Amino acid sequence: MWGRSWQIGRLAGIDLQVDASWFFIAALLTWSLAVGVFPDLLPGTGPVALILTAIAAMLGLFASLILHELSHALVARAYGLRVRSITLFVFGGVAELQAEPPTPAVEARVALAGPLASLAIAAIAFVASLLPAPVGTGAVISAILGYLAVANIVLAVFNMLPAFPLDGGRVLRSYFWGRSGDLSRATRQAVGVGKWIAIAMIALAVAQFLGGAGPIAFWPILIALFILAAGQSARARTDVVDVLSALSVAQVMRRDPVVTHPKTSLQDVADRAMLRHGLSYVPVVENERPVGEIDLATMRAIDRDLWSSTRVNDVFHPFEDTDLIGPEAGALPLFERMIREGRRKFPVVRGGRLIGVVTLSDLLARVRTARDLAPQDG
Structure with missing residues (x-):
């Protein structure tokens, strides 16, 4: 992925790994929640309690990411695809398949499984936030669940952007693949669309920064650069498979x-x-x-x-x-x-x-x- 990774366990027979970059985003997210989110949701709460609440919310979000990727993995496995691992890294998570899906329909179903799981988690978290909670912890639990509901909706919507290799980009590739019957061509087309979306993200982020948005505007730029790099990697992989699969x-x-x-x-x-x-x-x-x-x-x-x-x-x-x-x-x-x-x-x-x-x-x-x-x- 991005660097060294460590296995932290297995779920449904699939290795769970954490990339070194995950620790950076975990710390940054915890800090952001402790100073920028929960003070408004929990006025009067002390700094230690805010940090503990932020840690709980951060762990809840990454559990949501694991379930998001596990949904991809389980649907892929149902169609006979082997799953090497699920890895958490700086921009989220990835379920690594050993081969491409066999048909456009399978590609679409595997891609859609993650966002649908995130929406289901959001709905469960929202309903749970409305239920009575133990005395003295109700506000904290409701705040965490409310945050997880919103975060999972954002996760689902963001992943459905038609920018390969995001889930939406994979759905787009399945559409191109179904039309042409050529996976390699579909990959190139989907990567091309993703490139223009990434460029638009960078332009919008620069405009926001110049408009006074501050350092937070750099996050879309980093995500856009990831989309560009991952897209080029996918295209290179397609070239390798196309050429070498026909050679001895x-x-x-x-x-x-x-x-x-x-x-x-x-x-x-x-x-x-x-x-x-x-x-x-x-x-x-x-x-x-x-x-x-x-x-x-x-x-x-x-x-x-x-x-x-x-x-x-x-x-x-x-x-x-x-x-x-x-x-x-x-x-x-x-x-x-x-x-x-x-x-x-x-x-x-x-x-x-x-x-x-x-x-x-x-x-x-x-x-x-x-x-x-x-x-x-x-």
Whole structure:
């Protein structure tokens, strides 16, 4: 997401995670409620009580966010989609699906589940705020529930803006998808609409700031920037899927790669392989079979004065069977594995013999080339 995240539990079999950015918004929201909302709703209340009330309301809102995202996740799971996790972060939450919905109708239903859940929470909170409360706590409980009712209505309405990847943007994409039958084109169209909405948000926020709204006007700008960044990420993901899903590893690998032998010195690896060919990774081959790899990180870990006396066999990383990729493997599953494992290079073998190397850079270069040559439809 935005940085490091921590798992805080599981709900309905789905991992719940908190991104590091959540702590910032949690603290800011608590402060805003304690000094700007509850003093008006609870006149005469002391500062400690206001802070505790604000903390309770903040936790209630984030519980609402979890239920919002859980609704997406449960509807997605009902249609056979696997859900990796639900993560809270600075701009709310996200339910991470392992694949795109199979049809426009499923896309729309999954997207609408969250706002409908938020409206249901708002209705429950509003009704509950009208019920009798224990003596001495009635005003506080009513204030918290009233705030949650309003906040969930705002959450539902905001999420229905047709700005991808907000829920409304996903509903819009499902509409474009249903009309064209092309998910990739629909994604590009929805991202394009979201871009103009984000630009409008920025322009409006700047106008509000110049009109005296103060620092609060910067929040819409941050949200707009998030929409722009997330939209571009979604479009890039669509490009990757479009291009790589039609390719095998054999079509993108580098054939006849530069290799080295276990008995070669590190100095020779540096001079004859890495420097001469501009490589950061060299497979280690013995009897025409790949046995391991050596890379820049390994080289840097060894004192340069020892390179001439140190053999590759002393420091290289041996291959596991799962490290070896066949040429018939799909390029897209390999790309997803690279992202998941953080590994950028794989040897390609046939019959136990090294025939090529495929890198993350190779895959991304193919995607960029295909994107640049494709007709532009916005």
